[in-house]
Amino acid sequence: MHKFFLFISILACSLFSQSNSVLYLHPNGPRYKKTEMGIKSELSKSVKIVSLVSKNESEIKNSIDNSSPKIVIVSGVDMIKMWKKLQSKYPELNQISSILLESEFTESDLGGFSNGCVINSDITLGQYITSVNQLTGKKPKNIGIIYSSKSAKIAQAYQNEGIKLNVAVYDKQVIASDPDASIKSSVKNLTEIFNVDYIIVLDDPVTINNQNVSTTWVSLLTGLSIPVA
Incomplete structure (x- = not known):
């Protein structure tokens, strides 16, 4: 995904949620590091970006408690599954808007996710509408x-x-x-x-x-x- 498309999406969600902090949860690897750099280069002046590479539940939960993000961006299928597990274990995390950034993960994979959307590089209008509805609770007409x-x-x-x-x-x-x-x-x-x-x-x-x-x-x-x- 082009980093500026991601920038527009995240900034819009940040403005809507009045977010002061965004947590980016991702695996190791150059692909995810590039995404992290793109997010930070475009948003760090207006939003605090916290990046975390970890599969440890306690470490992730502590990071959330310390940074109090209004939005959590999650990349990588395994990390997304971990985030879903944490949401089930700690229901209060469902109050945090989630952006799942993964081309191999689709809206149909959301399952029990709440207050979240999937962003990938090939999105239909229907998927856009579903994402906005999940994030805002309103279906755009x-x-x-x-x-x-x-x-x-x-x-x-x-x-x-x-x-x-x-x-x-x-x-x-x-x-x-x-x-x-x-x-x-x-x-x-x-x-x-x-x-x-x-x-x-x-x-x-x-x-x-x-x-x-x-x-x-x-x-x-x-x-x-x-x-x-």
């Missing part, structure tokens, strides 16, 4: 899609899926020649005219890149009261 010409086929697929799911989908295209102004206009249009209750930003180099994350997206997301993924 009006969804905004922000895309560019590079992700137009995905935007069209979501439009088609929206008809089947009986949800309204409004899409706005980011213009490559002036992406910052286009992004601001798209968000304003979706929130003030179409009154969407959820925005999906399709991950491509025009909609999300190193420059517009810092110059545009951070300030825009800070002012929003709806989830963004």
Whole structure:
């Protein structure tokens, strides 16, 4: 998964939950270290990031007690199973929003999980809706899609899926020649005219890149009261 897509998702959840601390629970390995670095590089200025590599129940529980995270991000199938075990053992942990970051773990694997969602690199509109419903307790009915010409086929697929799911989908295209102004206009249009209750930003180099994350997206997301993924 592109780290900026992850950044948008986590920041939106952080704003929604008014989180001051995020715990990232993950296995050893370069793949997970890269994800950790991506999270910290984009979020450490606004949210305290605590990273933990451990399969020890007591160590994980102590870390949660000490850092009091509002969101726990879990990577790796074994770690996800461990988190589920901890939630069963300590029911109070179900109050913490969970983001399960694993391509081999799907919504159908959630089982007894509560207050959590799965993020992977191949997500349907229905999966987005399920994730938001699990995190916020509300099913979005009006969804905004922000895309560019590079992700137009995905935007069209979501439009088609929206008809089947009986949800309204409004899409706005980011213009490559002036992406910052286009992004601001798209968000304003979706929130003030179409009154969407959820925005999906399709991950491509025009909609999300190193420059517009810092110059545009951070300030825009800070002012929003709806989830963004």
